[in-house]
Amino acid sequence: MSTATATSTKRTIVERLTKSWLYIGLIGIGVVSFVRIVTDTDDLTGAGTIRAAIIATCPILAAALGGLWAERAGVVNIGLEGQMILGTWGAAFFTYHYGPWVGIIGAAILGLVGGLLHAIATVTFGVDHIVSGVAINLIGAGAATYLAEAVFPDYEGGGPRQLNGLEAPTQITIPGVSDLAKDVADRHWFFVSDVASFIQALTTNISSLSLVMFALVVVSAVVLWRTSFGLRLRSCGENPQAAETLGVNVYLYKYIAVLISGALAGIGGGFLALVSSSGFSTGQTGGRGYIGLAAMIFGNWRPGGLLAGALTFGYTDSLRLRDTQSVHALLLLVALGLLAFAAFRAVRKQVRGALVVAVIGVVVMVWFLATDSVPREFTVMTPYITTLFVLALGAQRLRMPAADGKSYRRGSAG
Amino acid sequence: MPSDVDAVQLRGIGKRFPGVIANHDVDVTIRSGTVHALIGENGAGKSTLMKILYGVQRPDDGTITIEGKDVVLKSPTEAIDAGVGMVFQHFMLADNLTVLENMVLGAEKLHGIGDAARTEIRRISDRFGFDLDPDVLVEKLGVAARQRLEIAKVLYRGARIIILDEPTAVLVPQEVEALFVNLRELKDAGNSVLFISHKLDEVLAIADDITVMRRGTTVGTADSHTATKRQLAELMVGSELPSPETEESTVTDTVELSLDGVTLTDEFGRNLLTDLSLKIRRGEVLGIAGVEGNGQSELVETIMGMRIPSAGTIKLGDQDVTHWHTRQLREAGIGYIPEDRHRHGLLLDAPLWENRILGHQTRPPSAKGMWINRKGARQDTERIVADYDVRAPGIDTPARALSGGNQQKLIVGREMSGDPVLLIASHPTRGVDVGAQAAIWDHIKRARRAGLAVLLISADLDELIGLSDTIQVILRGRFVGTFEPSKVTPQDLGTAMTGGEAA
Structure with missing residues (x-):
């Protein structure tokens, strides 16, 4: 009995993880593709x-x-x-x-x-x-x-x-x-x-x-x-x-x-x-x-998470090397991302967090709609701003190794 | 299968740390296939001795003989190889790893880290009724399950001599019973168990032989069939054990603290506290019993203004203090003995007189207007040190240099100054020696006679029963039962604490 439960929980965890990664990946590509077509920035x-x-x-x-x-x-x-x-x-x-x-x-x-x-x-x-x-x-x-x-x-x-x-x-x-x-x-x-x-x-x-x-x-x-x-x-x-x-x-x-x-x-x-x-x-x-x-x-x-993180930063980093048009399109992407994140939080009944994220999302959206391009100076900042945003929003339920950063001396056990 | 060769012989063990003699002339003999209890007060040197036997620390003098062979244990690995396994008082588990990972760590060569290990864990678990699932994260396990995991870890490594350092300190009575069943099975399977404790009832219930330690050395042995609690207690402390019994009731009609429907929700909308109501009158001690982590800390933090309840009201006297800040509450006369004196009660590297000021930084004698009154604070610290028998070289000593009992007495003295109307005491005698425990109980009793209202939270059920006028049991953030201390047994409380039938 306990054997059966154990293997089944194990399997569902694996399934859930691979599936959710797959879905997130597919949805991500879909959204980026949508933004590309809407903003007409094939770049x-x-x-x-x-x-x-x-x-x-x-x-x-x-x-x-x-x-x-x-x-x-x-x-x-x-x-x-x-x-x-x-x-x-x-x-x-x-x-x-x-x-x-x-x-x-x-x-x-x-x-x-x-x-x-x-x-x-x-x-x-x-x-x-x-x-x-x-x-x-x-x-x-x-x-x-x-x-x-x-x-x-x-x-x-x-x-x-x-x-x-x-x-x-x-x-x-x-x-x-x-x-x-x-x-x-x-x-x-x-x-x-x-x-x-x-x-x-x-x-x-x-x-x-x-x-x-x-x-x-x-x-x-x-x-x-x-x-x-x-x-x-x-x-x-x-x-x-x-x-x-x-x-x-x-x-x-x-x-x-x-x-x-x-x-x-x-x-x-x-x-x-x-x-x-x-x-x-x-x-x-x-x-x-x-x-x-x-x-x-x-x-x-x-490892999987840090690969996703590195890709995010790498992608925004590369956009700044291209034209300001792409960074402008990125605004829409960010706005959609924020709104999705807000919805996710709302579903989890984290009302205040959801509101804050939603408001920021709307502001970015308005910015996107009201302008045709972003200042050159801004594009240089994109990777750093992304870092800030991603960490501030994503880094709330993280689990670092429990003894990370703590000094350890031999013989201190017990 | 008890054999003639003794499982462990310790002869003349000594261990010195800078400024402290932790052990000297320690002699212990553990017969094979028995449960051997090692008893003594806190600070008697039991834990140091165990670390020596487990190779964490090396003795300065003496010999260790395991199953007839003289051994020198330089590391836990060598102790494990010699067949000694240890379950520490503070569990040695990594929360973020699974049961399997914790189990095989350091012993990967035995059964690998995959399915073979999983099978072996199930085998041990089934054999001794440990009920462990290899693929669960340890953070999901309760205290009793963690302890079973620790014992299983030791068995997994093939240990025949198992050391348990105060295993019952964290368990409720029912869990202690279950543990004893496990221990008896271990014994029947031919293992020897060394059981360290200062709870005499338990020792008499489980042990075959008893060795008593006091001030770093072994002072006697006893046979559990003939020994009495009184004899053991006298051996342990050299005098009669103090008891926390209260005298006649001093409860008045004036309500000092009342909570009405207090509910606390966390950021994910889960209830940490649900609809708690209570009243504490002047001269009354209200005890809160519960397995740790059932909302006691949150309740205290809510009353102290560190958390804001999502519903309900808190009144101090006639005033609604639900939204008051901690400092306002303290100024209004709440004294607070925090559950963890190192994290919340003291600045360990600050001198005693600075610690005296904490929480009183706006009030005389520690303050004069907006300035700190050094002289007043120092004088008042001298008073506390004298009145509360804080044994310290001087008030400029850093708090870290004091023993746990003396640190706690300083905190009690500080919280009692300024004539509080309400005292919140969270585990006031946890980890202090018997002498300091008796002194702290005396102070609480005296304050109660003087009309103080006390909220007492403790894991020591005898302390709760002895000191309280009423006991409330908390379970998953709700009050699940009210008990009269004069009519309740620790077993009744234990049942209510774990969600059994409340009386």
């Missing part, structure tokens, strides 16, 4: 936009994954930004000498060094995680600037603040699928074309490093949730004292987690230097480490 889901979105997503995704690993083991890694900056330099240096793949490994190693600093400070010495993280951001930025000035001016295409002309990792095109998808996408049908241009972007000149990034999401999910290594690592973030009483070496797992976290952030930096642009320049991370952290929080400390 909104053009293959070019989606390509740009994927490129913008990957560094954020890398940082978010890095955050996931560290925080699942109970260490808040706000130093992701600094580790990313270190990664940009590492990628540039090693790519210049040994080619892009060694460059990526170099980026990972430099990020890992940043992670090591963070682990020593927070795990061994019990320093406050935020203090240590901020210090690493400062050190990372300073070190990268210094190293660039010291090394790159002598290189071909280099200067004190940049190194251009780096070789990028291979791009992949799947011939038949790519052309077919482009053909369908160009017809601008409702829904179908939007899906097609998505496929087109995924099969035409996509960077192999992007595919690696997406694969890393799956790998992280499997390792963290389907192996005993992952269970031990997560237990350190939920209740390290309990883990200790069961013979888990908490310090070791926290170290491993923070090192992996730093390496992932480093890879994200490498992506910025090699794929997003074909060269290193100081300050090119532009706060993506923080946005990655936000994407992870939005994703409720889960």
